[in-house]
Each structure stands twice: as structure tokens, then as C-alpha cells.
Amino acid sequence: QVQLVESGGGSVQAGGSLRLSCVASGDTFSSYCMAWFRQAPGKERAGVAYIYMSSGYRYYADSVKGRFTISRDNAKNTLYLQMDSLKPEDTAMYYCAADRRLSCNMGWSATNFGYWGQGTQVTVSS
Secondary structure (H helix, E strand, O other): OOEEEEEOOEEEEOOOOEEEEEEEEOOOHHHEEEEEEEEOOOOOOEEEEEEEOOOOOEEEOOOOOOOEEEEEEHHHOEEEEEEOOOOHHHOEEEEEEEEEOOOOOOOOOHHHOOEEOOOEEEEEEO
């Protein structure tokens, strides 16, 4: 059974940085699309960054391009999200998501992912 466990959230001032981690277990993840989603109170869960684990191809939402970097360590089955130049509008619960796919497309909604972590809170103060 696939399990995803996130860590690394916290509170930071605007302009600061955080790195989120997601450890995956229960399968071989080379043929998985993995992603980071976020959900702020009263808003829908939205994709922030996506990566195809075998090729490393990655995609970003326009709102985080140039500030966030998604990466993976296949040997450790771990997904990362480096978040720099954080803004108050980045405040949300961040979720790691995964699904076995032949590709990975920016814009895939949450319904395209069958496996989810429990979430980690990121709070950015001004």
C-alpha cells in the first residue's frame, strides 16, 4: 500500500524559505507522477508543482515559478519542495500527491491523483 508522509512545514516571515519533504513507500516510484498541491481555507486544492519521477521533467504553477523548486531523490523515494521568497499568499496546507502514470501534466487536478499525504501547514506572515 502506497503511503506518503510529508514534513517540513512551519511558520516563516515573508521573504523566507522552507523545504518540504515527502517520503513515499509501498511501491517502486519510477513510473509515478508526483506533485505538491496546496489548499488555503475556503479555496480549492490546487497544483503547485509536478515532477515525473523517472525523467525528472517538472512543471510549475505560474504563481510559484522562479520561487519554488520541486526535486526528487529516487534512491530515497523522497520528493522535495524548496520554497524561497515566500509570500503571505503562499500560506496553505501543502499536500504531497502521487499516481502511477505514463506521463505527468501540469494542470492535472487533484482528482488525477490517487495517493495523498496527510498535509503539512505552511504559514507566511507579512
